[in-house]
Amino acid sequence: MILLAKLDSEQAAYDPEQIDASELVQQVADRMLPFASENNVKLKVDIAEGMTIYADGEKMLRALLNLVVNGIRHAASVVEISFVTRGRQKLLIVEDDGDGIPPDLMDNIFHRFVKGKQGDTGLGLAIVRAIVEQSGGKITVENAETGGARFIILFEGNG
Numbered sequence: 001m002i003l004l005a006k007l008d009s010e011q012a013a014y015d016p017e018q019i020d021a022s023e024l025v026q027q028v029a030d031r032m033l034p035f036a037s038e039n040n041v042k043l044k045v046d047i048a049e050g051m052t053i054y055a056d057g058e059k060m061l062r063a064l065l066n067l068v069v070n071g072i073r074h075a076a077s078v079v080e081i082s083f084v085t086r087g088r089q090k091l092l093i094v095e096d097d098g099d100g101i102p103p104d105l106m107d108n109i110f111h112r113f114v115k116g117k118q119g120d121t122g123l124g125l126a127i128v129r130a131i132v133e134q135s136g137g138k139i140t141v142e143n144a145e146t147g148g149a150r151f152i153i154l155f156e157g158n159g
């Protein structure tokens with residue numbers, strides 16, 4: 001709750017810079033590898049060198065770590081982190097092959113205290129949304145073709 005309050009009120013604590021997206025994603029993968037191994041989940045990274053975003057690196061790292069932890073918790077066997085560009089749009093995607101998001105949670109999944117069946121506090125995705133929005137991005141969720149959840153962070157002309 002304290003982190004959410006700070007994100008809501010302390011714009012000065014936000015320190016944006018050009019971030020190498022491949023380095024950011026590699027940091028996430030390196031930190032999450034032990035947790036993924038414990039849960040028999042493979043981490044796949046699909047990102048080209050030289051892709052950048054403009055955001056607070058530390059906060060964006062926290063947001064991605066939250067998404068990947070959730071993905072590992074819910075995955076059957078794999079979590080994939082990818083970064084693609086479509087014109088001026090940059091999409092950072094975290095996808096798992098688990099059961100997906102129940103329809104009754106889909107519209108409220110980023111709200112405070114909304115949690116899935118294996119959720120802790122219901123604050124993780126609210127924190128992710130606050131960080132992404134502070135970075136000028138937008139986050140959405142959908143159920144992937146693999147059946148799991150697909151979180152898409154969209155940056156329009158960012159970086």
